[in-house]
Amino acid sequence: ETGVTQSPTHLIKTRGQQVTLRCSSQSGHNTVSWYQQALGQGPQFIFQYYREEENGRGNFPPRFSGLQFPNYSSELNVNALELDDSALYLCASSAGPAPEQYFGPGTRLTVT
Amino acid sequence: GENVEQHPSTLSVQEGDSAVIKCTYSDSASNYFPWYKQELGKRPQLIIDIRSNVGEKKDQRIAVTLNKTAKHFSLHITETQPEDSAVYFCAASIWHDMRFGAGTRLTVKP
Numbered sequence: 001e002t003g004v005t006q007s008p009t010h011l012i013k014t015r016g017q018q019v020t021l022r023c024s025s026q027s028g029h030n031t032v033s034w035y036q037q038a039l040g041q042g043p044q045f046i047f048q049y050y051r052e053e054e055n056g057r058g059n060f061p062p063r064f065s066g067l068q069f070p071n072y073s074s075e076l077n078v079n080a081l082e083l084d085d086s087a088l089y090l091c092a093s094s095a096g097p098a099p100e101q102y103f104g105p106g107t108r109l110t111v112t
Numbered sequence: 113g114e115n116v117e118q119h120p121s122t123l124s125v126q127e128g129d130s131a132v133i134k135c136t137y138s139d140s141a142s143n144y145f146p147w148y149k150q151e152l153g154k155r156p157q158l159i160i161d162i163r164s165n166v167g168e169k170k171d172q173r174i175a176v177t178l179n180k181t182a183k184h185f186s187l188h189i190t191e192t193q194p195e196d197s198a199v200y201f202c203a204a205s206i207w208h209d210m211r212f213g214a215g216t217r218l219t220v221k222p
Contacts, residue, residue, distance in 0.1 A: 004155075033208065042118075042201050042212030043156065056208040059113070090155065099144040099163075099205055103155040 004029075004093050004104035012110045013081050021076045021107045023091035030096055031055070032074040034066060037088040037106070049074050050096070078109075086111045114139040116204050118213025125192050126221050133216045135202035136184040142204040145178060145185045150215075151198045159200075160187070192220045 005024045013019050025032050031050045035043035045058035049068035063079040072093075078085055088108050092101035115138040125131050137145075143164040148156035162169045162176045162185065169176050173192075178185040185204075189196055197220045202213045 031208075033210070035212075040215075042116075042203075042214050044212070045210055048208040050208070058209070097207075099207070099210075100146070100158060100161060101210065102158060103148075105155045 004091060004102055006089075006091055006104040006107050008107060009105070010108045010110075012112065015081055015083060015111055017081050018077065018079045019081060019109060021078075021089050021091075021109070023074045023076070023093075023104055025072045025074070025091075025093035026102055028095060029093035029102075030072050031094045032068060032072065033092045033094070033101060034074070034076045035090045035092065036060075036085075037090055039087070043090055046076070081111045083111050085109060114142060114204055114206060114209065114211040116202060116211050116213045118202050118216055120216060121214065122217045122219070124219045124221065127192060127194060129192055131189045131192050131196070131218055131220075133187045133200055133202065133218070134184060135186070135204075135213050136182075137204040137211075138183065139204070139206060140180075140183065141206050143207075144205040144210075145176070146203050146205070146210075147174075147176060147187050148201045148203065148212075149198045150201065156201060189218075192218075194220050194222050196220050 033048040034046040037043045047057040088106045092103045146161035150156045175188045
């Protein structure tokens with residue numbers, strides 16, 4: 001069984017730029033959730049994708065968007081980067097309606 | 113929306129002692145309550161969870177209790193070991209929407 005993977009591991013961007021982060025779900029999982037984890041804080045729910053459609057969204061602006069592909073992998077896109085977007089971005093996969101979520105290693109984004 | 117509060121923010125115990133971390137949630141519709149352990153620089157790992165129709169669940173040295181009336185749940189670790197040192201997060205979930213507490217940094221002193 002393959003675990004959740006994310007790429008890239010680290011990324012440095014300039015304010016105003018756009019970024020795309022990628023996530024491959026665990027084998028057999030068709031649901032992907034994205035979280036932002038600022039230093040010293042708990043993960044904050046961004047949104048979830050199920051069967052290629054957004055299935056719920058947290059309190060994040062529209063410049064945070066996503067996609068899910070037929071193989072259940074997912075992308076998180078952030079436009080017009082701000083300094084406060086610097087964080088660890090985590091994705092987690094789950095099997096359909098089952099609530100148990102398993103996290104990937106994260107992408108550390110630094111915005112300068 | 114759901115709001116999860118977690119206490120304490122830091123906890124230091126002697127090896128072999130017990131550790132207890134407490135969380136409260138605001139939305140009575142929350143129906144799933146996982147606990148994650150996050151070691152420095154690593155991904156959060158699901159260590160135990162409980163659903164709203166269960167009051168207590170145990171897995172070896174780890175147990176979780178849920179009081180739906182009071183809207184609080186707790187993590188209990190017995191016979192702590194140095195490798196239990198990490199940040200622990202509680203969460204409350206209504207279907208897809210999972211909200212996390214701010215975390216508890218547990219240090220187990222040998």
